[in-house]
Amino acid sequence: MLCGACAAFALQQKLRRIRRELDKAVAQRDSEHSGRLAMQRELRAVMASKLAQDDALFYAPIGTISSCFKRCVGTPRQGHLAPRTRAVLQLKRSAISPDSLDGLNKFSHVWVFFVFHLNNNQRWTRGLTGGGGTGDDAAALRKVAGTFPAKVTPPFLKRKVGLFATRSPHRPNNIGLSLCRIDRVDMAGLAIHLRGIDLVHGTPVLDIKPFVPAYDAVTPAHVAPWVESSLQHNRAVLWEPGAQEQVTALAAALHLYKDEPQEAIAAIAEALEVDIRSAFMTKKAAGQKGGGSIKGSSSSGILLFDTLAVHWATQGGDFNSVSVSRVELAEGADAEDDDVSEEALQEDA
Amino acid sequence: MLCGACAAFALQQKLRRIRRELDKAVAQRDSEHSGRLAMQRELRAVMASKLAQDDALFYAPIGTISSCFKRCVGTPRQGHLAPRTRAVLQLKRSAISPDSLDGLNKFSHVWVFFVFHLNNNQRWTRGLTGGGGTGDDAAALRKVAGTFPAKVTPPFLKRKVGLFATRSPHRPNNIGLSLCRIDRVDMAGLAIHLRGIDLVHGTPVLDIKPFVPAYDAVTPAHVAPWVESSLQHNRAVLWEPGAQEQVTALAAALHLYKDEPQEAIAAIAEALEVDIRSAFMTKKAAGQKGGGSIKGSSSSGILLFDTLAVHWATQGGDFNSVSVSRVELAEGADAEDDDVSEEALQEDA
Numbered sequence A, B: 001m002l003c004g005a006c007a008a009f010a011l012q013q014k015l016r017r018i019r020r021e022l023d024k025a026v027a028q029r030d031s032e033h034s035g036r037l038a039m040q041r042e043l044r045a046v047m048a049s050k051l052a053q054d055d056a057l058f059y060a061p062i063g064t065i066s067s068c069f070k071r072c073v074g075t076p077r078q079g080h081l082a083p084r085t086r087a088v089l090q091l092k093r094s095a096i097s098p099d100s101l102d103g104l105n106k107f108s109h110v111w112v113f114f115v116f117h118l119n120n121n122q123r124w125t126r127g128l129t130g131g132g133g134t135g136d137d138a139a140a141l142r143k144v145a146g147t148f149p150a151k152v153t154p155p156f157l158k159r160k161v162g163l164f165a166t167r168s169p170h171r172p173n174n175i176g177l178s179l180c181r182i183d184r185v186d187m188a189g190l191a192i193h194l195r196g197i198d199l200v201h202g203t204p205v206l207d208i209k210p211f212v213p214a215y216d217a218v219t220p221a222h223v224a225p226w227v228e229s230s231l232q233h234n235r236a237v238l239w240e241p242g243a244q245e246q247v248t249a250l251a252a253a254l255h256l257y258k259d260e261p262q263e264a265i266a267a268i269a270e271a272l273e274v275d276i277r278s279a280f281m282t283k284k285a286a287g288q289k290g291g292g293s294i295k296g297s298s299s300s301g302i303l304l305f306d307t308l309a310v311h312w313a314t315q316g317g318d319f320n321s322v323s324v325s326r327v328e329l330a331e332g333a334d335a336e337d338d339d340v341s342e343e344a345l346q347e348d349a
Helices: A004-052 A120-130 A137-145 A225-231 A243-249 A261-274 A277-289 A334-348 B004-052 B120-130 B137-145 B225-232 B243-249 B261-274 B277-289 B334-348
Strands: A057-059 A063-067 A086-091 A109-115 A175-186 A191-195 A204-210 A237-239 A300-305 A308-315 A318-326 B057-059 B063-067 B086-091 B109-115 B175-186 B191-195 B204-210 B237-239 B300-305 B308-315 B318-326
Touching (some): A109 A191, A109 B175, A243 A261, A261 A300, A261 A308, A261 A318, B237 B261, B243 B261, B243 B318, B261 B300, B261 B308
Parallel strands (some): B237 B318
Antiparallel strands (some): A057 B057, A063 A086, A086 A191, A175 A191, A300 A308, A308 A318, B109 B175, B109 B204, B300 B308, B308 B318
16 A cells, blocks of 8 residues: 555646546537537528528429530520521430430420520529538629629610510520420430520520420510511621532531531521621620620621531621631530630620 | 645545546537537538539529419419410519519510429429428439429320420429410519419519510421310300309409409400310319319319309319309418418329
């Protein structure tokens, strides 16, 4: 047995050790506590952002468009104004059963509900959705709500009109509607081959519904004068010597028009004849606000069509010089497409 | 100074106390630790659900429909088949500027993009979005994806066809499209008064776009035979003696048809003439699967129209007995509407 002093010393040693343990445990406890509080705060912020979106709706694309139009610029404003244009809607294998397409081939036309995915306002929304977002999500939501204009300038009209009196892509909910001709329904491949399209490559699709004229084509109907005048406007397209032969020479490398150069030529002409965006761009360029995809002259540019770069120049609204070269566009090159479309959006906004 | 034994005793007491403190601190630390882990897990689950929805899109309604149709049952499948039906689209003051409606009155018709908000699959999505959701959100998402049928039975067709060959509300993305006549645009009131509607009361609206026949009415177009045969089917409507007088007596209490009993009577007849849901219900009821809103006989029911309850009974597909009584429906009674629509959905599914 130890003497009292020795026992006391040993105890003091023990006490010191346990005190250190206690200090450590308390420090750990405090650290865990503040960690838990931080997690709770973060969770609350995330959940609050969900609650703030109480009336928000989640949609997920059912598929994606593979289109002859690689950029916004040059894509016709309505598809069947350019009936030979082509696209394929590839549905998601993970989400959609081939059975869901059974009987669709009995219809000649289909409504395609798509996402104007290259819009700036959409970028905001995506940032809010996918991002880490510990910030003030409610404020961000308000910003999203503020990114669409109350008024826009329709083509061939000098003044602005209300957004909802137009089909501008810059809408509160960036949903587009396109009436397309069904070329072929590939049930096994979960793909719908479409003609007469106004869809840019990579467009996400939310829904398709069969076109029923008895539901969708009321008569009589009237439209605003500015729409009527825009419909009357068709441009002449003059190909440069050798340009069409160039398309023929590149026909084997075409994707949606592989070995069909005449169809490609006709579709390009259709797109140029009805293209209103370029007219708008030209008007803006004339007003010293040009730039972006307008290269050099204020009335020339490039239409990316299938695997072709179609160089065009306008005079008096008509396309008086159209030439063609081949471009390499990787099918999945989204980032690059995005960059290109940024330019386009600046023009388009 | 204490003796060694006394000092040792005091130290032991102290040691015991500090040990207890240590045990407590460790217990707290462990508790905080597991609490933090739980929070982290929860946060990860919530964030994972966001990441799982990387391609998901957020939309928020721009407004809500106030309709003469208070339930799914009896709402016409396409609005302009019943041109005198009425609704008001009330836009959100917090999100929409009156300017955005400028010029819309130059168009006779408008596309209304709406949400089939009474669908079961929508409920799932809402549960996932707004709810607390500590569960396996990714699995829940897969369930959402699984809630739409690959095939459905269109009216007047005995067999099933692919969902995308129909306009069934039970879609992967529950977006509906309706072509409505513009009755009046109330810019100051941020309201659009519509006619020829197939929209149930409380329907959230995602977008409106002006109708442009040159874009939206392609010819020639063909549709599936089962749609054509459904279009040929129109029912006779026979009012019971005194029923129309009853509508007139209740005209002051009508909401969208206030003091316009003749318009209300005509609109009710239009809705009954083209109503296909009840035919479907009747078919189902005949197959011993009836119930829900079908009261008593397998071929009778109630159409809630404005502030009226329209009692109907069919014979051979025609409405041979239509009578009317007044119902009190609070404008904002969503919960009650929901309950009612549960029944309707059971019929409709």
